Amino acid sequence: MTPELVVLDMAGTTVADDGLVERAFTAAITAVGVPADRHPPMLDHVRRTMGQSKITVFRALLGEETLAQRANDEFRRVYEGLVHTGHCVPLPGAADTIRVLRAAGVKVALTTGFAAGTQHAILDALGWQDLADLALAPGPGVRGRPFPDLVLTAALRLEVTDMRAVAVAGDTPSDIRTALRSGAPVAAGVLTGAGTAADLRAAGATHVLDSVSDLPTALGVLPCEGN
Structure with a gap:
């Protein structure tokens, strides 16, 4: 029916998407101090959990709530900036x-x-x-x-x-x-x-x-x- x-x-x-999620995620974890050598396994997790709530992903990877919220806020700022500049x-x-x-x-x-x-x-x-x-x-x-x-x-x-x-x-x-x-x-x-x-x-x-x-x-x- x-x-x-x-x-x-x-x-x-x-x-x-064209890689926008990964770009914004990389910027977010960099902004909260995650060293570059930890980025690849984190990006692998992001790819495996595509579609899930972004704050949930940050909580799983960063553990501490304040850090996860900071990363999520930075993700939103960067992603929305990409959207506003025509990358959507x-x-x-x-x-x-x-x-x-x-x-x-x-x-x-x-x-x-x-x-x-x-x-x-x-x-x-x-x-x-x-x-x-x-x-x-x-x-x-x-x-x-x-x-x-x-x-x-x-x-x-x-x-x-x-x-x-x-x-x-x-x-x-x-x-x-x-x-x-x-x-x-x-x-x-x-x-x-x-x-x-x-x-x-x-x-x-x-x-x-x-x-x-x-x-x-x-x-x-x-x-x-x-x-």
Whole structure:
């Protein structure tokens, strides 16, 4: 059946990353005094946990809460600076995909592992503030991936009647785990970001797609005339 709600990740799924996360992360750990010889294993951890809440990643790597918060604040400053200077572009076909879904009566939520301020900086830079029905980031009462909170909160706020009518798409194993833990029957992985096909299938992806542009067809949602 046609889903009531599609929950889409941002960086790597609908928005190109192009190494921005790693650039901002490197700047953040440098700013809080992490020596250069410790950067490679930390960056490996960042790659493995792509899609998760950034403050959670900093807490895991730096331990001390004050240090993690300082690093997270620096990450946000650097990443948002890159966004504001034009280093943020949509993935081909992503905006059209959202429009096709909404024109077919499907609600769309954009979710992220970034802080809400960073998410809105991206939406502003792309002119996407009104593109989807909802934009949602981790925050008080909403844990980040791989917890199911982002999907469940989107379903609650958009008044979905049945979790079996929810589809989720993202580019990382964390996106897939979030989808499955929420009870969504569609956990689609896309190959435009951090995860490989093997990574996504190992996490339990129900579909592996070349890009988010393939999602409407996979869901059986046909473009309305004029879209």
